[in-house]
Amino acid sequence: KQEVTQIPAALSVxxxxxxxLNCSFTDSAIYNLQWFRQDPGKGLTSLLLIQSSQREQTxxxxxxxxxxxxxxxxLYIAASQPGDSATYLxxxxxxxxxxxxxxxxxTLTVKP
Amino acid sequence: xxxxxxxxxxxxxxxxxxxxxxxxxxxxxxxxxxxxQDPGHGLRLIHYSYGVKDTDxxxxxxxxxxxxxxxxDFLLTLESATSSQTSVYFCAIRETAGGHYEQYFGPGTRLxxx
Numbered sequence: 001k002q003e004v005t006q007i008p009a010a011l012s013v014x015x016x017x018x019x020x021l022n023c024s025f026t027d028s029a030i031y032n033l034q035w036f037r038q039d040p041g042k043g044l045t046s047l048l049l050i051q052s053s054q055r056e057q058t059x060x061x062x063x064x065x066x067x068x069x070x071x072x073x074x075l076y077i078a079a080s081q082p083g084d085s086a087t088y089l090x091x092x093x094x095x096x097x098x099x100x101x102x103x104x105x106x107t108l109t110v111k112p
Numbered sequence: 113x114x115x116x117x118x119x120x121x122x123x124x125x126x127x128x129x130x131x132x133x134x135x136x137x138x139x140x141x142x143x144x145x146x147x148x149q150d151p152g153h154g155l156r157l158i159h160y161s162y163g164v165k166d167t168d169x170x171x172x173x174x175x176x177x178x179x180x181x182x183x184x185d186f187l188l189t190l191e192s193a194t195s196s197q198t199s200v201y202f203c204a205i206r207e208t209a210g211g212h213y214e215q216y217f218g219p220g221t222r223l224x225x226x
Contacts, residue, residue, distance in 0.1 A: 032214075043220050046214060
């Protein structure tokens with residue numbers, strides 16, 4: 001069974017800091033990996049999608065990387081802002097079963 | 113925004129009663145999903161649909177049924193609600209672009225079973 005782990009579960013940083021969120025998965029048969037943002041009481045907003053053939057994707061201050069050999073993806077947030085405070089989830093889509101497995105998320109707090 | 117709405121957004125119901133949650137999409141997506149989100153368990157797939165009248169089970173399907181009689185609507189029914197089904201339920205669609213798949217989520221339904 002595919003497992004997706006996000007460590008740490010919570011992270012607090014001062015405004016302006018660059019930070020990295022981690023996502024680990026157990027099965028290398030990955031189709032794609034998607035990063036989401038979730039604000040309290042809200043749904044999930046897609047941030048970045050990395051296909052298995054790609055190494056990274058960038059959107060504004062966000063950069064997501066994928067290393068299939070080590071079973072790891074990272075989400076890099078540059079120059080963090082209080083508005084970045086949210087829970088960030090990663091989801092790995094299995095190439096064989098065609099289903100997605102989600103991590104439990106990392107809750108980020110950016111302090112002014 | 114993939115044009116996904118869910119109704120109701122909040123519901124409180126009693127143990128043993130049937131409950132139906134609705135997911136509505138406006139962009140003719142073929143694949144639709146129901147997930148539940150619980151602390152410590154992340155999002156778990158309940159059921160999904162790959163077309164009208166075509167559905168399949170996810171990892172936590174016991175106690176739930178689904179129906180899809182038209183492309184735009186995917187219904188999730190709790191046949192006899194239990195307290196363990198208190199959760200936040202999310203509907204999602206799969207968008208296909210250039211041969212790649214990406215999921216988009218609705219705003220969620222918070223269900224409390226007393």
